[in-house]
Amino acid sequence: YLPMVAYLDRDGNIVDTFMDGFLYLPDVSFDFSPRGQHAEGWQDYIDSVFVEGKNISALNSVAKKVGTALGEPDYKVKLFFTILYTFTGYDDFGYVNGEHLVFDNPESRKKAIKWMIDSMISRYEAGGYTNTELKGFYWFEESLNPTDRYEGELIKFACDYVQSMGYKCFWIPYFRALGYETWQRYGFDIACMQPNYMFDHSIPKQRLYDTAAEAKRMGMCVELEVWKIYEGENGELDAESEENVKRFIEYLEVGKETGYMHTSKMYYHGSAPGSVITNGWRSKNPKYREMYDKTYLFAKKKL
Numbered sequence: 001y002l003p004m005v006a007y008l009d010r011d012g013n014i015v016d017t018f019m020d021g022f023l024y025l026p027d028v029s030f031d032f033s034p035r036g037q038h039a040e041g042w043q044d045y046i047d048s049v050f051v052e053g054k055n056i057s058a059l060n061s062v063a064k065k066v067g068t069a070l071g072e073p074d075y076k077v078k079l080f081f082t083i084l085y086t087f088t089g090y091d092d093f094g095y096v097n098g099e100h101l102v103f104d105n106p107e108s109r110k111k112a113i114k115w116m117i118d119s120m121i122s123r124y125e126a127g128g129y130t131n132t133e134l135k136g137f138y139w140f141e142e143s144l145n146p147t148d149r150y151e152g153e154l155i156k157f158a159c160d161y162v163q164s165m166g167y168k169c170f171w172i173p174y175f176r177a178l179g180y181e182t183w184q185r186y187g188f189d190i191a192c193m194q195p196n197y198m199f200d201h202s203i204p205k206q207r208l209y210d211t212a213a214e215a216k217r218m219g220m221c222v223e224l225e226v227w228k229i230y231e232g233e234n235g236e237l238d239a240e241s242e243e244n245v246k247r248f249i250e251y252l253e254v255g256k257e258t259g260y261m262h263t264s265k266m267y268y269h270g271s272a273p274g275s276v277i278t279n280g281w282r283s284k285n286p287k288y289r290e291m292y293d294k295t296y297l298f299a300k301k302k303l
Contacts, residue, residue: 001058001062002014002058002062002065002066002278002290003277003278003279003280003281004017004018004019004022004277004278004284005011005017005018005059005062005063005066005077005239006018006062006066006069006070006295008279008281009104009133009172010104010262010282010289011180012281012282013040014065014066014069014070016300017066017070017075017164017234018277018294018296018299019076019077019267019277019299020021020077020078020133021078021079021080022059022077022078022079023080023082023138023266024049024055024056024080024081024082025078025082025138025140026045026082026084027058027284028043029082031105031140036084037087037093038092038094039093039094039095039096039101039112040094041196042084042112042116043119044159045084045118046120047134047193049081049120049123049176049214050098050123050124050127051217055069056127056129057127058126059077059079059132060129060130060131060132061131063075063076063077063131063132064130064131067131071187073086074131075121075131076131076132076133076158077131077132077133078132078133078134078135079124079132079133079134080134080135080136080137080138080168080170081120081124081136081138082119082137082138083113083116083137083139083140083271084116084137084139084140084157085140085141086103086109086112086113086154087103087298088103088104088109088148088239093108093112094113096111096115097111097115098132099111106150106153106154106170109150109158110154113154113157113161114206117158120137121134121165132140134167134200135167135168136167136168136169136247137158137162137167137168137169137170138169138171138172139155139159139169139170139171139188141173142173142174142177142194143173143174143177143178143179144178144179146178146289152185152186154287155186155187155188156186156187159186159187159188159189160187163189168190169187169188169189169191170188170189170190170191170192171183171188171190171191171192172191172192172194172266172285173191173193173194174191174193174194174196174213175193175194175195175196175211176193177208178302179296180193180218181218181219183218184219190220190221190264191218191220191221192215192221192222192223192266193211193212193214193218193220193221193222193223194211194220194223194226194265194268195207195208195223195225195249195251196227196229197211197250198225198226198227198244198247198248198252199225201247205250205254208250208251208254209254209258212254212258212260213258216258216259216260217261217285219256220262221263221264221266222255222260222263222265223267223268224248224251224252224255224265224268224277224298225242225248225251225252225267225268225269226248226264226267226269226270226291227244227249227268227269228240228241228244228270229241229244229245229276229279229280229288231279231283231285231288233283233288234284235283235285235286236285237285237287237288242263242287245287245291246287248276248291248295249287249290249291251293251296252295252298252303253300253303255303256298256303259299261301261303262301263298264280265298267295273286276291276292276295277292280292
């Protein structure tokens with residue numbers, strides 16, 4: 001977590017704060033697995049977030065270290081938790097608070113959603129994480145499901161519930177996903193559109209400008225995306241990695257040019273242990289290190 005919570009110079013010295021918030025969510029493969037569609041799997045996921053010495057525990061320790069190094073011992077980073085999706089089409093979600101839930105009606109699905117939110121808040125409050133602050137929840141699905149007649153009702157329920165306790169609720173739909181134009185109707189506090197420019201190298205740079213324009217029109221922010229950057233011992237990058245570095249820098253430059261650098265910013269950087277944020281600071285490759293430096297400047301609205 002250190003090179004994400006702090007901006008590091010090339011010797012690993014803490015120079016400044018960096019990312020100020022962290023979203024915890026499972027890999028999408030879990031969401032669509034049998035475990036991801038059952039109460040026991042949800043409980044396993046919740047437990048994993050609170051493993052001692054990892055995840056929030058590790059983040060809290062690093063935030064304290066960074067704050068101390070910068071003369072801000074009470075420095076806190078923000079946390080956001082995930083609301084998993086209550087899939088229908090099977091009979092048995094399992095037992096929640098002693099009640100057997102079957103997702104054949106919206107009320108049982110609301111009970112599962114509420115149980116997950118309550119469980120995460122309860123575990124967090126019991127953890128004594130002095131250098132973090134829980135700020136809200138993320139609706140995990142990246143598009144509305146046209147076959148789920150109750151999804152809008154469920155999203156509104158989830159948003160209303162977390163907001164009633166003073167938290168925020170947000171969504172990150174993919175590029176022009178179903179429902180993005182009506183995101184405010186469901187009660188979200190904020191929505192951030194994915195350009196999906198990183199993942200298909202046949203997509204032209206114009207996608208970033210189109211996303212910026214559409215996000216501005218709809219009062220959204222823009223997610224920045226990077227993945228799969230592999231560096232050799234001497235700093236060499238393969239062709240795919242070089243292209244991914246180039247594309248991510250384009251996300252930053254277009255954000256500077258069009259203005260989404262000055263809005264809320266969300267970043268996807270691959271599954272842990274990450275890529276641009278985790279590894280770029282110590283890279284021997286000047287372009288890769290430049291990407292880390294520019295991301296810091298972008299995060300601070302200084303690029």
